[in-house]
Amino acid sequence: MWKFILRRLLIMIPQLFILSIIIFLMAKAMPGDALTGKQMDPKADAKRIEEIRKQMGLDDPVPVQYVHWIKNISHGDWGVSYTHKTPVLDVIGDRIWNTIYLGIATLILTYLIAIPLGILSGRHNDSWVDKLITGYNYIGYATPIFIFALIVLFVFGFKLEWFPTGGTVDPQAVPGTFGYFMSKVYHLILPTLSGALIATVTTVQYLRNEIIDTKIKDFVRTARSKGIPNSKVYNRHILRNSLLPIAAFMGYEITGIVVGSIFVESIFGYPGIGQLFVKSVLLRDFSVVNALVIMTSFATLLGTLLSDIILSAVDPRIRIE
Template identity: 70%
Template sequence: MWKFIIRRTLIMIPQLFILSILIFILAKGMPGDALTGRAANPKADPKQTEAIREKMGLNDPAYVQYVRWMKNALHGDFGISYTQQIPVKDVIGEKISNTVLLSFSILIVTYILAIPLGVISGRWNDTWADRLVTGYNYLGFATPLFIFAIVMLFIFGFYLNLFPTGGSIDPTIDNGTFAYYISKINHLVLPTLSGALISTVGISQYLRSEIIDTKVKDFVRTAKSKGVPESRIYARHILRNSFLPIAAFLGYELTNLISGSVFLESIFSYPGLGQLFIKSIMQRDYSVVTALIMMTSFATLIGTLLSDIILSIVDPRIRIE
């Protein structure tokens, strides 16, 4: 196991290097820069704008800018935000806790809902319960996340007025108080449910298919022929084997939630990395954009490694060396 982890960690180094080059090329290939809006302003002094661009190093050759950016990034310095004039790590640090909290909340609620639904649908397939679950799954597959989130916002936020429609906390409440944490949870409910109710459909449907396929395999038939109780067959054979792919997907789900928070954070005005990413692109704040993409890429590689480790732990028969 440790050999596998070390080997995969070493492989991640050239992968991150290649990703950094691609990310930098894409960022530089986008039209304009952080001073484009200033240059378009008729009141702005072109000479002053050019002097600022020179000071920021935006006129340097691309390879010089990349080496400088990469050297600083290795020391945890992603530069200065062009628009906010503060270090990028400070800009991201203000938002990352909200995104992580939202992503983990969605993940927990998703598995709490998806596992029972998948087990019920797979164990008692072709019954009314299975039809209800599969009907919900098909409806969820056909519904885009942003449409579902808007409907949730309208019904529970504006029409019923049960939950806040934006933000992550009531600004009038003092930090650290009991009311503060209640407000934090209250603002988290709608985006969490919107993401979880859509994420549930894929996991529950996949688990249903795995259970149905496993039920007809030879080792299950052998156990039944020996008179093993059905509950024991499900607990020790069917469910254990059916959960393997679901457990392996856990690492990927973590990264998908973090990278897929753009829609939810935009719709619910939730101050996280997704909303910051869109805002930075609109403002051409490429130092923030490249830092966010690098973080997401690194999280994806970590998620892949985590999925392999989880799979080997869940199934002792699998030995990754």
Template identity: 60%
Template sequence: MLKFIIRRFLVMIPQLALLSILIFLLAKAMPGDALTGSMQANPNLDPKVFEELREKLGLNDPWYEQYGRWIGNLFQGELGMSYIHKVDIADLLGDRMANTFWLGLVTLIFTYLIAVPLGVVAGRWNESWADKLIVGYNYVSFAIPLFVFALIMLFIFGFGLHWFPIGGSVDVTVEKGTFAYFLSRIHHLLLPAITAALLSTVGTIQYLRNEIIDTKLKDFVKTARAKGTPEKKVYSRHIFRNSLLPVAAFLGYDIVFIIGGSVFIEQIFSYPGLGQLFISSINQRDFSVVNILVMLFGFLSILGTLISDIILSIVDPRIRID
């Protein structure tokens, strides 16, 4: 098991190296450079000043020299500076990273709170009216685009019913560190988290339903019933336990889905996280921030697949590579 984990970590190194090169080359291929956004924000400034800054910052150097400096700074913990916000990127990411983390965590909790009971009900009573309703919900949630569903939820529960705030991560009038501040953060977090969770349940529900249906037909379940084991214990000790274990392997892939969805969710709900910063940085051509965010999202996605592989290797040791 240890060899498997070490090997998977070693595989991550060339993946991250290739990812960093692709990110940097794509950023260089985009129109403009790191100072273009600043030039657009200050149209009355002399273009010669920006040209001098480009030369001073090495933006006119060959791409491989710029890439070497960028990677070298990353290894030293220097993320660079945002040319739009005029602050270090590390300081810019601080609060936003925390917001995205809590949004992702709460979304993940809601996803499993919704998906596991629905998958169990659909699998145990398959072909019933409850199963047909759950499968219908699954089809709809799979078909509807995330940004469309998010806009509908925002319109109904934000603008229509006024149950939730329509933007921000906390009420600015609440004093930081108080219990009211904590409740305000939760209140702002609930609607985007529930929205993302409702569309994140598709794979877990379907996989759990199919696993339960397949497990009900296995020989060890028939043997347990033949021995007179009560039906409740047959499901709790044999069917559910064996069906839920493989679902845990999808945890990492759910993390990847949530990371990708956070970009749309945070933008639509005006939630100040990394996803919203990513979109605004692209619009403002703040390429130094874009590079770091794409690298961070890529790393988290690779880490999510690694977590899934490790969990799956624990559940099913046959997949381990010796």
């Protein structure tokens, strides 16, 4: 197991290196740079802007800029945000915990909803319950997350005014108090609900199909022929085997939730790394954009590794060597 994990971690190094080249070239291919916005200001001095561009090395050849960027990263220097005028890691550090809280809450709610629905749909397939849940899945598949989030925000935030429409905490809340904690939870409800209700559809459908396929396998028929009660057949044989792929899929779910947070955070005005990414792209703050993409890619690779480890841990028939 440890050899496998070490080998996978070592493989990530060339993967991230190749990815860094692609990310850097794509950023450079975009029109403009961090100083473009200043050129739109009629009061801006064009000569001064050109001097700043040379000082920042933005006029250097692309390979030179890339080598300089990689050298800085290897020393823990991710550069300075052109927009915030502070180190990139400080900008990301102020927001990453908000995204982590949102991701954990969304993941927990996703499984709390998806697993019971998947079990009901698979166990009672072709019933009216199954048709109702399948209809919910079809609607979820057909609805983009940003459309669904806008509807949730409009109905529960603006029309009914049940929940706040932006931010992470009430400005008047005192840090460290119970009221401050509850305010954080209160601001998490709408973004979490929007992300979870869409994220559940894949897990529900996958679990439903696994249960239906497992019900007709030989070992299940053998268990029933021995007179084992139907509840034990489902719990010990069907459900246990059907949940294995769901457990292994958890690593990918984490990655998907992080990516989906870009839309959710932007719509709900939730100051996380998703919202930061969108703003940084619009403002051509490529030092922040590059850092976020690299970090997200690394999280994706770790999620893939985590899925393999979970599958090996929950299924004794599989051992990673």
